Amino acid sequence: MQKQADRVVQILKSKGLRVTPQRFAVYANLLERLDHPTADQILNDLNQDAPTSSQATVYLSLQTLRDAGLVREVLLEQGVCRYDANVEPHHHFRCRCCGKIEDIEWDAFEGLSFRKLRAGLKVDSYEITVNGVCDRCQH
Template identity: 55%
Template sequence: MQSKGLRITPQRFAVYTNLLSRSDHPTVEDILNEVNRELPISSKATIYSALTVLREVGLVKEVLLEEGLTRYDANIKPHHHFCCQNCGAIVDINWEIFSNIKLDKLPQGLRAESYEVIVKGICDHQGCQPKES
């Protein structure tokens, strides 16, 4: 964080450390619950504020895998996602798997600047159970 010119606050440190330690692409509520277990001084507004600053300096990215639900990821290297439609698990997919996508074949007048593939299906993780509604 210091290399990005950020002042390290306990809340920013807790949010960033939490994101670095997980691969499940948590929501704000997930982060809030986890952070407050160890540092019970955070509010939802504090988590949003920390995530906004971390995103602005490029340490965290927002991941939109479901309509109306923002998740966060500290893995800022290019990658894609697999979303299990049964249990809700989210798994990072290596960027090179979809390297043969032909962005130069877009309709005339369209120029791609970035892309991310979201694969939806069913995982074979042991214990995969339908997610609760």
């Protein structure tokens, strides 16, 4: 975790940002999770033992971490913004029964083509969300 803390300090400072305990707490929480939490879920986790973080602080920390390239926003369902510390290119699977979200490797899809897009559209990036039923919910 010390290497990660050093990386956070380096990136935040390189962006001219102050390194605060709140930013560390939010980022550390995200690094420990694979469930792509909402800001409110992060806030609840941080305040579980001793309420010290406000909703505004968590949102501002997430924005700062996103702007520094440490966190990405993931929009997998309408009106819900989730956060992911995995900023490498990847896709997502979302279970329609339990809501579990898991990462899918970037190269999991073969033969993806953009040839049939309307003329004039230029693709800069893309992300695939696969909806279905996870193995836990199938039983």
